[in-house]
Amino acid sequence: MKTIYIFDMDGTLTPSRREMTPDFEEFYSNWANNHTFFLVSGSNLEKIKEQVPEYILNLSKGVFTCGGNQLWLKGELSYNHEFKPENDLINFLEQKLKESPYPLRAGNHIEDRGSMLNFSVVGRDCTLDERLDYFKYDSESNERNMIADEIIRRWSNLDAVIGGQISIDITPRGMNKSQVLEEVRKFYPDEKYIFIGDRTMKGGNDYPLARIMQEEENCSVFQAGAPSAEDGYKDTQRILEKLDTNE
Ligand SMILES: [Mg+2]
DSSP: OOEEEEEOOBTTTBSTTSOOOHHHHHHHHHHHHTSEEEEEOSSOHHHHHHHSOHHHHHHSSEEEEGGGTEEEETTEEEEEOOOOOOHHHHHHHHHHHHHOOOOOOOSOOEEEOSSOEEEOSSOTTOOHHHHHHHHHHHHHHOHHHHHHHHHHHHOTTEEEEEETTTEEEEEETTOSTTHHHHHHHHHSTTSEEEEEESOOSTTBTTHHHHHHHHHSTTEEEEEOSSTTOTTHHHHHHHHHHHHHHHO
16 A cells, blocks of 8 residues: 655745745655655645745645645646635625734735635735744734634634634635545545644644544544644654654
């Protein structure tokens, strides 16, 4: 039985919204040459390309973007699940932007990714320092969790999960990373599957996939570091090295 690996990107292979580090790139490019893997991210392909070198993306069997709502095979879009958010959701998010006590609004707060809505109080145009400051604020105030919970309570047809350091991913219910296992099995049925992510706990954007994989046979899930830790990829390396030793 072959092992098929599935990786989250932000916090797992790279620091959040930043390039893969040179030391990890050296390790991972070697590893990638000898293993079968897919990537799954809440980001779109453009952002993924800013963070993971293209030759590494080309070593993957496929890249799932927008939380599993798009699949790219060798740079070609294989499928795309569209999501058109209702006005009442947009109004709700705009209200949250007004209400949040967090002082900074850096711009680009509601990003429509075609198959997912990404919401951020501080805004995606923030600097790295501003990003880390909001991440700290959110860890203390639990703001993102509270907003995500409210969305789930209000809209029975929507899902909201926390991804990265500053934002919430909103999709139609079930249209999240959990779709990925079934898609991977279309390419590789009856194998062993391993998923590594930095937010595999309840409320995290890796949780929908982690939850089903924890219950299925021949599937394993590994948590890489603390959620959105700057050096979560080091833990990923340790996990992969250990798995290879045990094989
Ligand atoms: Mg992540």
